[in-house]
Amino acid sequence: GINAEYGGANAVTLKKNASAVKVVKDGVQFAIDCSRAGPGVLTAAATGPDGELVPCECKKSGSDQLITIKPTKPGLHTLEIMWDGVQIPGSPIEIMIEMKDGRITYELCDILLMLMGAFTVRTPDLSNIQLEINQFIRIPIDCRLAGPGKLQVTCQNEDTGTAIDCEMKKTGDMYEITIKPTDPGKHALNIMWDGKHIPGSPAYFTVKGPAPARLCYILSGADHIKCSKGAISFRCTTKDAGKGELSAVGVDPFGKQFECDITAEADLTYAIAFKPEVPGVHNVDVKYNGLSINGSPALIDIKSLPQGDEGGISLELISCRDTTAGSGGTETQVQQKATITLPIPKKDHAGLSVQCKGPDGSDINCQLGAGTEVGINILFEPKSGGKHSLTVLLNGENYPGTPVDVEVQGL
Numbered sequence: 001g002i003n004a005e006y007g008g009a010n011a012v013t014l015k016k017n018a019s020a021v022k023v024v025k026d027g028v029q030f031a032i033d034c035s036r037a038g039p040g041v042l043t044a045a046a047t048g049p050d051g052e053l054v055p056c057e058c059k060k061s062g063s064d065q066l067i068t069i070k071p072t073k074p075g076l077h078t079l080e081i082m083w084d085g086v087q088i089p090g091s092p093i094e095i096m097i098e099m100k101d102g103r104i105t106y107e108l109c110d111i112l113l114m115l116m117g118a119f120t121v122r123t124p125d126l127s128n129i130q131l132e133i134n135q136f137i138r139i140p141i142d143c144r145l146a147g148p149g150k151l152q153v154t155c156q157n158e159d160t161g162t163a164i165d166c167e168m169k170k171t172g173d174m175y176e177i178t179i180k181p182t183d184p185g186k187h188a189l190n191i192m193w194d195g196k197h198i199p200g201s202p203a204y205f206t207v208k209g210p211a212p213a214r215l216c217y218i219l220s221g222a223d224h225i226k227c228s229k230g231a232i233s234f235r236c237t238t239k240d241a242g243k244g245e246l247s248a249v250g251v252d253p254f255g256k257q258f259e260c261d262i263t264a265e266a267d268l269t270y271a272i273a274f275k276p277e278v279p280g281v282h283n284v285d286v287k288y289n290g291l292s293i294n295g296s297p298a299l300i301d302i303k304s305l306p307q308g309d310e311g312g313i314s315l316e317l318i319s320c321r322d323t324t325a326g327s328g329g330t331e332t333q334v335q336q337k338a339t340i341t342l343p344i345p346k347k348d349h350a351g352l353s354v355q356c357k358g359p360d361g362s363d364i365n366c367q368l369g370a371g372t373e374v375g376i377n378i379l380f381e382p383k384s385g386g387k388h389s390l391t392v393l394l395n396g397e398n399y400p401g402t403p404v405d406v407e408v409q410g411l
Contacts, residue, residue: 009086011036014093015064021106027055027070028095028106032081032088035063040084042067049075071097071104131181131207141175141191152192153177157207159185160290181207182289212241213288218295219269233273234298235265236286244289248272253280260284276302281341301341340406341375342392344399351395354378359386366390 014020015031022029034042046054046069054077055070071077074097081091098105131137143151153175155164160183167178181187188202216238224235238244248260263271276282285297344352349371356366362383369377378390388406392399 008037008040009083009088011038012042012081012083012088014090023104023106024068026104027068028097028104030067030069030079030081030093031061032065032067033063034065034083037083042081042083043085044069044079044081046071046077046079048073048077069095071099073097074099131205136178136180137205139177139179139189141177143173143175143193149194151175152190152195154190155179155181156188156190157181157183157185158188158204159183162290183207183211183291184209211291212244213291213293215240216244216286216288216293218286218293218298220295231273231275232300232302233271234284234300235269235271236293236295237267237269238288238293239268241288243268246270246286246288247290248284248286250274250282250284252276252278252282254278258282272298276300279303299341340378340380340390340404342378342390342402342404343375344371344392346371346373346376348394348399349376352376352399353393353396355391355393356380357389357391358383359388364388 011034013033015033020031032042034040042058042065044056044058044067046056048054048071050073054072056079057068057070059066059068067079067081069077069079077095077097079091079093079095081088081093095106141151141153143149151168153166153168155166156162157164162183164179164181164187169176169178179187179189184207187205187207189205191198191201191203216236219235219237226233236246238246246262248262250258250260252258258274258277261273263273265271272284272286274282274284279302282300282302283297284300286293287296349368352368354366354368356364356378358364364380364382366378366380369379371377378392380388380390382388389403390406391403
């Protein structure tokens with residue numbers, strides 16, 4: 001007998017090239033690939049928007065057949081294509097006909113033809129769909145010709161690897177899939193019948209907009225930073241992104257990771273706390289649903305630790321990216337002397353000098369501090385709060401990337 005996968009009606013398909021469907025004189029022509037069908041006869045019938053038959057002709061062209069329908073009025077037309085009396089995969093084809101100034105234009109209603117074995121599953125083309133964050137897409141899937149089997153649908157953000165929930169609603173042999181993306185990026189929609197991808201799967205669509213993690217941010221200012229009983233805490237908020245999974249991992253000056261405690265407060269605000277074991281710059285990366293939030297990582301420079309059970313931590317700098325003004329500056333909280341570390345390689349340290357201007361333009365005492373292979377500390381003594389400007393010179397010339405604006409708070 002003939003293998004159903006490679007012979008008969010199931011082996012007859014609409015061609016997959018650019019000229020598979022085109023407008024010709026007085027009609028629309030479909031190119032049908034019959035090369036794998038074996039012996040048989042192709043027939044076609046078309047109906048117009050009023051259900052009346054529309055003139056339709058078949059013509060052989062090599063191993064292909066050309067089917068031309070000749071519509072007489074605009075509207076939704078249906079074309080049934082059969083091989084030896086059996087409908088081919090994708091049939092019937094729905095096509096919207098428009099007529100303008102005597103010229104015919106068309107639009108296929110089922111652009112993505114899905115074939116599985118001897119049966120057909122159809123779904124709309126998704127390639128031109130672009131969603132915004134928090135919008136949803138609802139996809140109809142037609143399994144009326146599929147016969148017995150099970151539909152499986154999964155969706156994944158290709159950029160982050162995150163799986164997206166798919167809600168499935170079944171009505172007879174028609175399915176409705178609802179997908180609500182949570183992050184931007186290219187998404188792959190996998191459609192399977194009895195565990196096998198159907199042709200055209202995965203289908204892709206694009207989601208645009210800021211990642212929810214970029215809507216979360218570390219709160220700046222002295223009111224959001226606390227030192228108590230040997231521990232330091234700072235705060236962040238996710239109110240603009242909603243509830244999500246928040247995590248925080250710290251790294252001390254020696255590269256050792258440490259645990260951070262996260263405490264939920266009112267209005268989707270959270271306190272991030274840890275107990276430093278050594279002095280120096282500590283790096284705390286705060287993530288929302290696996291992505292770093294605005295202002296992360298926070299850099300906390302611990303200048304001294306308490307002795308015994310008494311005394312507090314001396315913090316001469318808490319710095320993080322500017323999350324409020326969008327100025328690209330650095331926020332700091334100081335007590336008396338502030339320190340900022342600039343990423344200047346050791347090879348340039350010998351010829352460096354530094355200058356600092358206060359908010360009123362006055363000169364501020366400043367000096368170079370200790371350096372490492374990849375950075376050097378700048379120490380300065382602010383007299384008041386406000387924006388300070390640090391200029392680093394290399395052999396008398398401005399070093400690239402400076403001056404740097406530093407916002408001093410808490411004085």
